[in-house]
Amino acid sequence: MSNENQPTLLVIDGHSLAFRAFYALPVDSFQTSDGQHTNAIHGFIAMLINLLKAEKPTHIAVAFDISRYSFRTREYPEYKGTRGETPPEFIGQIPLLQEALAAMNITTITVEDYEADDILATLATTGSAAGYRVLVVSGDRDTIQLVNDEVTLLYPSRQGVSDLTRYDPAKVQERYGIRPEQYPDVAALVGETSDNLPGVPKVGEKTAVKWLGIYGSLDGILENAEAITGKVGESLREHKDRAVRNRRLNRLVTDLALPVELSSLARSAIDEEAVRDIFARLQFRTLLDRLLKTEGIDPSASQAGSATPTSAPERPEPQRLLDEELRAWIERNAASGCGIALTADVVEGRVVDVALSTAEQSVELAWQLHGADYAPFEEWLTGDSPVVMAGAKSLIKAFHRSGLEVAGPIIDVELLGWVLRPGSPEKDLAGIARRYLGEDLPVGDPNQLIASEGSGLAVDAWFLSRLAPVMREALDEGSLRVFDDIEVPVLPVLAEMELAGVAVSHDELHTLSTSLGDRAADLAAQAYAEIGREVNLGSPKQLQEVLFDQLGMPKTRANKTGYSTDAGALADLQAKSPHPFLGLLLQHRDATKLRQIVESLDKAIAPDGRIHTTYGQIGASTGRLSSTDPNLQNIPIRSEEGRRIRSAFHAGEGMETLLTADYSQIEMRIMAHLSGDPGLIQAFKEGEDLHRFVGARIFGVDPSDVTPEMRSKVKAMSYGLAYGLSAFGLSKQLRIESSEAKKLMSDYFERFGAVRDYLRHVVEQAKTDGYTTTIFGRRRPFPELSSPNRVVRENAERAALNAPIQGSAADIMKIAMVRIADEMRTSDLRSRMLLQVHDELVFDVAPGETDTLGELVTRHMSGAAELSVPLDVQLGVGTDWNTAGH
DNA sequence: GCGAATACGTA
DNA sequence: CGTACGTATTCGCT
Numbered sequence: 001m002s003n004e005n006q007p008t009l010l011v012i013d014g015h016s017l018a019f020r021a022f023y024a025l026p027v028d029s030f031q032t033s034d035g036q037h038t039n040a041i042h043g044f045i046a047m048l049i050n051l052l053k054a055e056k057p058t059h060i061a062v063a064f065d066i067s068r069y070s071f072r073t074r075e076y077p078e079y080k081g082t083r084g085e086t087p088p089e090f091i092g093q094i095p096l097l098q099e100a101l102a103a104m105n106i107t108t109i110t111v112e113d114y115e116a117d118d119i120l121a122t123l124a125t126t127g128s129a130a131g132y133r134v135l136v137v138s139g140d141r142d143t144i145q146l147v148n149d150e151v152t153l154l155y156p157s158r159q160g161v162s163d164l165t166r167y168d169p170a171k172v173q174e175r176y177g178i179r180p181e182q183y184p185d186v187a188a189l190v191g192e193t194s195d196n197l198p199g200v201p202k203v204g205e206k207t208a209v210k211w212l213g214i215y216g217s218l219d220g221i222l223e224n225a226e227a228i229t230g231k232v233g234e235s236l237r238e239h240k241d242r243a244v245r246n247r248r249l250n251r252l253v254t255d256l257a258l259p260v261e262l263s264s265l266a267r268s269a270i271d272e273e274a275v276r277d278i279f280a281r282l283q284f285r286t287l288l289d290r291l292l293k294t295e296g297i298d299p300s301a302s303q304a305g306s307a308t309p310t311s312a313p314e315r316p317e318p319q320r321l322l323d324e325e326l327r328a329w330i331e332r333n334a335a336s337g338c339g340i341a342l343t344a345d346v347v348e349g350r351v352v353d354v355a356l357s358t359a360e361q362s363v364e365l366a367w368q369l370h371g372a373d374y375a376p377f378e379e380w381l382t383g384d385s386p387v388v389m390a391g392a393k394s395l396i397k398a399f400h401r402s403g404l405e406v407a408g409p410i411i412d413v414e415l416l417g418w419v420l421r422p423g424s425p426e427k428d429l430a431g432i433a434r435r436y437l438g439e440d441l442p443v444g445d446p447n448q449l450i451a452s453e454g455s456g457l458a459v460d461a462w463f464l465s466r467l468a469p470v471m472r473e474a475l476d477e478g479s480l481r482v483f484d485d486i487e488v489p490v491l492p493v494l495a496e497m498e499l500a501g502v503a504v505s506h507d508e509l510h511t512l513s514t515s516l517g518d519r520a521a522d523l524a525a526q527a528y529a530e531i532g533r534e535v536n537l538g539s540p541k542q543l544q545e546v547l548f549d550q551l552g553m554p555k556t557r558a559n560k561t562g563y564s565t566d567a568g569a570l571a572d573l574q575a576k577s578p579h580p581f582l583g584l585l586l587q588h589r590d591a592t593k594l595r596q597i598v599e600s601l602d603k604a605i606a607p608d609g610r611i612h613t614t615y616g617q618i619g620a621s622t623g624r625l626s627s628t629d630p631n632l633q634n635i636p637i638r639s640e641e642g643r644r645i646r647s648a649f650h651a652g653e654g655m656e657t658l659l660t661a662d663y664s665q666i667e668m669r670i671m672a673h674l675s676g677d678p679g680l681i682q683a684f685k686e687g688e689d690l691h692r693f694v695g696a697r698i699f700g701v702d703p704s705d706v707t708p709e710m711r712s713k714v715k716a717m718s719y720g721l722a723y724g725l726s727a728f729g730l731s732k733q734l735r736i737e738s739s740e741a742k743k744l745m746s747d748y749f750e751r752f753g754a755v756r757d758y759l760r761h762v763v764e765q766a767k768t769d770g771y772t773t774t775i776f777g778r779r780r781p782f783p784e785l786s787s788p789n790r791v792v793r794e795n796a797e798r799a800a801l802n803a804p805i806q807g808s809a810a811d812i813m814k815i816a817m818v819r820i821a822d823e824m825r826t827s828d829l830r831s832r833m834l835l836q837v838h839d840e841l842v843f844d845v846a847p848g849e850t851d852t853l854g855e856l857v858t859r860h861m862s863g864a865a866e867l868s869v870p871l872d873v874q875l876g877v878g879t880d881w882n883t884a885g886h
Numbered sequence: 887g888c889g890a891a892t893a894c895g896t897a
Numbered sequence: 898c899g900t901a902c903g904t905a906t907t908c909g910c911t
Binding site: 285538540559560561564565566567589593594597624627631632633634635636637638642667806809837838839840 | 889890891892893894895896897
């Protein structure tokens with residue numbers, strides 16, 4: 001009998017349980033956004049958490065097979081020979097599971113030449129001998145032989161892995177009618193199809209158990225084989241060698257030399273940071289919460305205050321300094337390390353409280369604008385000393401509203417974190433501190449009104465000042481250049497653009513919204529009439545009922561919830577099975593989508609009559625900006641109605657006009673430069689229509705004989721190339737035969753072979769390095785390139801192929817923006833840079849500045865990089881964005 | 887109230 | 898089986 005104090009050893013067959021989980025959970029429901037399947041991992045971890053809660057083991061180990069070969073396959077090559085190929089969706093889940101287990105500080109054990117079951121057997125034997133209560137979790141029936149008074153087997157049921165049946169000796173007796181140690185004898189006689197071990201023909205479980213009841217053991221049965229009558233007895237005598245062989249193979253090894261001591265299997269606290277990391281990669285939210293709860297960690301706290309390692313330096317007590325003391329402190333520290341770190345509370349757009357810190361000392365300021373006591377702070381802030389911040393852009397804007405321009409070099413640790421690891425989910429100070437200092441940011445109790453000891457502005461500032469040097473040190477040469485010469489300088493430019501905003505006419509939007517709303521209602525009514533009932537046209541689910549059940553249309557591309565009803569699928573349907581409803585639905589979608597955009601823009605107009613977007617400098621892993629609240633980088637342009645939305649964006653009060661400037665075909669030009677393809681470079685140098693030029697080469701005709709159809713095919717392919725487009729994708733997009741698409745691509749590469757070589761090279765290099773690099777040295781890591789999961793890996797390959805191209809274009813645009821902003825300032829222009837849409841800039845032009853600004857902008861945009869092809873810039877002028885954008 | 891899934895706008 | 902984003906909607910879940 002076990003007692004309260006008896007330690008419990010939990011040993012799990014990792015491979016067998018993961019495999020059970022794989023078949024118990026639907027593959028399609030458990031995938032990360034980049035296509036990694038996770039159902040086996042999910043099922044396994046869920047089961048593990050249940051066991052941790054229910055059994056409270058003091059010691060744990062998970063055993064894995066190293067390969068499907070072991071001493072048993074050497075002895076009997078057909079052993080497990082009937083097992084089919086491992087499903088591709090399962091491959092790759094085991095290493096990730098092992099990573100997750102490592103993060104949970106759970107020991108995994110493998111032994112060369114042996115199976116996981118042997119490890120289980122050894123642990124069960126030595127464990128029970130050492131006084132442990134042992135729980136064996138396995139989906140392999142051979143482990144039944146391990147059961148005794150101290151060892152219980154938990155065996156997964158048919159339903160799933162979290163439903164485990166407990167086999168103690170009594171349960172084994174009840175289920176099989178034998179003692180556990182007799183099980184291998186039964187199995188040897190009956191055989192095991194899944195292991196490719198045929199048994200004695202005609203002997204089933206019933207017979208085997210009956211014989212054991214009579215003769216006690218397999219040996220006993222074989223000794224008395226002559227005494228067994230009938231056909232079964234004959235069969236036994238003929239095939240007794242099979243039973244002997246099976247018995248030899250199914251005997252588990254109980255005295256393996258294991259690489260670990262039992263005592264080292266003692267349960268220890270999970271590595272919270274590592275667990276959050278791997279669970280984030282696996283996109284396990286609920287499991288993370290469940291695990292943290294079982295571990296006694298509050299999942300809602302993004303960090304655990306108590307986990308701060310003792311090696312962390314002691315937090316300085318913040319000082320309250322004023323006037324000359326403050327001046328002295330600032331002067332003493334301004335040049336130390338990376339500079340003084342600054343944190344501030346912003347309330348309603350204004351800065352209210354401020355803290356400063358170095359790695360040694362913190363200062364709190366009850367700052368009031370232009371208060372004499374704080375003049376030294378304001379002088380420092382607006383001077384040219386470096387300022388360390390986190391999320392600097394919003395602080396710069398807040399200070400600006402108080403009339404203070406933060407001028408010095410800005411070292412933003414969030415920006416640093418992004419340059420170091422673009423795409424990393426940890427973007428805020430807490431995540432960064434965990435990664436780069438290995439410390440948890442102390443967190444205040446949200447229910448407490450007064451900030452608790454050790455949390456707040458001063459502590460954050462102290463973390464910042466320690467992070468900045470560590471993170472800068474971590475930058476390679478290229479990334480350092482990108483940070484210092486591109487990202488830091490562009491930051492204040494973005495702040496200015498956000499503050500400036502763009503003027504938008506509420507009246508125009510309102511009119512547009514009304515007419516789009518009317519049209520949507522009209523189209524909806526017509527659509528309802530076509531199908532004789534009212535459905536929610538915005539519900540893909542209800543549309544599926546209408547299209548495929550009611551109207552009996554052919555099935556489209558499958559998705560998770562049924563069949564696709566997106567624009568492409570509906571267009572296919574219209575071709576195959578024309579119906580007025582389809583056209584009406586598409587038009588309705590169009591109208592409601594546009595109206596929704598118009599509505600959200602209208603709501604975003606500030607009291608100053610302008611829309612102030614927020615640019616995400618650390619949003620995109622390629623180096624591009626993003627735009628939110630609202631997104632001004634996806635304002636429609638392709639349709640006539642869409643252009644009417646652009647018309648509502650107009651020159652501001654006191655301004656003369658809007659000016660747009662965009663790079664033409666910048667990504668293609670970068671591809672020409674990076675690949676060094678002579679044909680493509682010549683195309684750009686000659687300066688004529690690119691797609692016409694390329695089309696002439698591919699189709700072997702004169703440029704003047706390139707038809708519009710040829711041109712559009714070439715255009716689609718040229719653009720697609722930089723995204724890793726396949727012949728299949730090209731044929732789908734152009735709705736041409738895949739043989740034609742193939743021909744098109746091979747003709748292209750025939751003429752522009754260096755492009756293909758370059759694209760291949762980029763991926764190869766990325767596989768070697770683990771990251772891609774832009775012209776200016778910006779890096780993007782690609783760990784997925786070595787994934788065994790084909791879908792994951794190929795997705796990464798396309799992204800890697802695109803990253804240097806998209807990223808270099810982003811670098812070039814940012815450099816141009818910095819230089820333009822600089823010269824606009826030094827030339828005292830009153831015009832303003834307002835918007836950036838990846839390859840386009842939009843300006844408010846002050847009266848009389850059109851020509852000057854146009855020249856300045858063109859010069860800096862085309863001069864932002866020295867490529868082997870010219871950077872062509874197109875200007876447009878007009879009172880609204882539609883007319884200004886050619 | 888939250889998230890996943892779907893759909894769609896831009897470069 | 899084409900990269901990079903952000904947003905709105907519906908629907909099923911807690």
